[in-house]
Amino acid sequence: MTALLTETPAVASDRPAPQQLRKPKMRADRRAVTISAWVAVIVFGGFALLPVYWLLATSLTPRTEVFSYPPRLFPKQITFDAYLALLDNPALFGYLRNSIIVSVITAVLSVIVSAYMGYAFSKFRYRGRRSLMYFVLASQMFPQALLLITLYTVFSAYGLLNTYAALVLSFTTFTLPLCVWMLKGFFDTIPDDLIEAALVDGASRMRIIHSVVLPLAAPGLVAAGLFAFVRGWNDFIFALTLAGPDKQTLPPGLVNTFIGEASTAWPELMAASLVVSLPVAIAFIALQRFLVGGMTAGAVKG
Numbered sequence: 001m002t003a004l005l006t007e008t009p010a011v012a013s014d015r016p017a018p019q020q021l022r023k024p025k026m027r028a029d030r031r032a033v034t035i036s037a038w039v040a041v042i043v044f045g046g047f048a049l050l051p052v053y054w055l056l057a058t059s060l061t062p063r064t065e066v067f068s069y070p071p072r073l074f075p076k077q078i079t080f081d082a083y084l085a086l087l088d089n090p091a092l093f094g095y096l097r098n099s100i101i102v103s104v105i106t107a108v109l110s111v112i113v114s115a116y117m118g119y120a121f122s123k124f125r126y127r128g129r130r131s132l133m134y135f136v137l138a139s140q141m142f143p144q145a146l147l148l149i150t151l152y153t154v155f156s157a158y159g160l161l162n163t164y165a166a167l168v169l170s171f172t173t174f175t176l177p178l179c180v181w182m183l184k185g186f187f188d189t190i191p192d193d194l195i196e197a198a199l200v201d202g203a204s205r206m207r208i209i210h211s212v213v214l215p216l217a218a219p220g221l222v223a224a225g226l227f228a229f230v231r232g233w234n235d236f237i238f239a240l241t242l243a244g245p246d247k248q249t250l251p252p253g254l255v256n257t258f259i260g261e262a263s264t265a266w267p268e269l270m271a272a273s274l275v276v277s278l279p280v281a282i283a284f285i286a287l288q289r290f291l292v293g294g295m296t297a298g299a300v301k302g
Contacts, residue, residue, distance in 0.1 A: 052274075059083070059271035066266050082267035083275075092272065094246075095253030099276075102164055102239075102249055103232035106171040110179050110228035111221050113172070118183030119209060123195065133184075140177045145237055152241060162244035170242060171232045179224040186220030187213065219289075226287055230280055250276045 058066060059082045061075040068076075086092055121133050151170055152161070160166045190213060198208045214221065233250070240252035248256070254276070258269040 055270045055274045059267050059274055061267060063265070063267050082271035085265075085268050086272055086275065089257065091257060092250075092253065095248060095250045095257075096276070098164075098243075098247055098253075099233055099249040102167045102171065103229045105164070105168045106175065106232035107225040107229040109168065109172050110175045111225045114176055114179035114183050114224055115214065115217075115221065116209075117176075117180045119187055119213060121180070121184045122187035123192070133181075136177050136180055144174055148237065148241060151238075155242060161242060162247055164247060166242040167232070167235075167239060167247070167249070170238050171228070171235060175228040175231045179228060182224050182227070183217065183220050186217050190216050222287055226283060229283070233280055 057073070057075055060078045060080070062077055062079050062081070065072075065076060117136075121129065151166075155161050155166045155169075160169075194212055194216075195208055198212050203211070235249070236251040236255075239249040240255075243249070243252075245256075250272075254269060254272050258265040258272065
């Protein structure tokens, strides 16, 4: 009897504690979640990057092997003739110049107008303010192609067809709603105490906007400008319809240059598409922290 009593605590002490049993299970669950996350990243990343790789592979493939069957994931023979052909085409440099002019002016104009509108929506209180805000946002609900005929008629009546002004005005019209709401959310995060302190010091409203508010909202301004720049750089249908051959930007210019009725120069088209995508990709990589900060501004309120 005494031996049984003395052995019982020893048997009980050899059992693992519940916390010790849960630790291996938690580590296994954590490892499974990590593996699943990496698998999802690889699958979706591959799905997103496959078109980019196909652009690169096709641009390095000789034209006689582009439609070889079965399709090759890796080119059998690598050639840079498609990229050399771009240098011998002066029309592409004209399209590039038009894209830079239109995109930069669109970005600057969108940032200037949306900065004042976003500040007015954020820091002023007046009758009809909320309705006007939703009215600006509601303009994004209409398909942009639906307004093409109306814009074409208006620009034709005022003699603006085949000009940079037609492209800039149309692109700015479509970028303003999102830019305004993006900057309004950023201005909402700026404390009103800073503005009141500047007013007490005798600063005017315009001085406050330019010297106090806008420097603090620099990430939001960069994000709005980048969005407007990309909108002007990538547009196809408006640039094709509203601009003539001398004012067309890169998207319609590439189509008119390399796609014909009888044949299509696929390696040259892929090479040109890859080259013209580099400025936007570089801008996103360089300014991604400003873009994320501008897009998420106002999402969390303290």
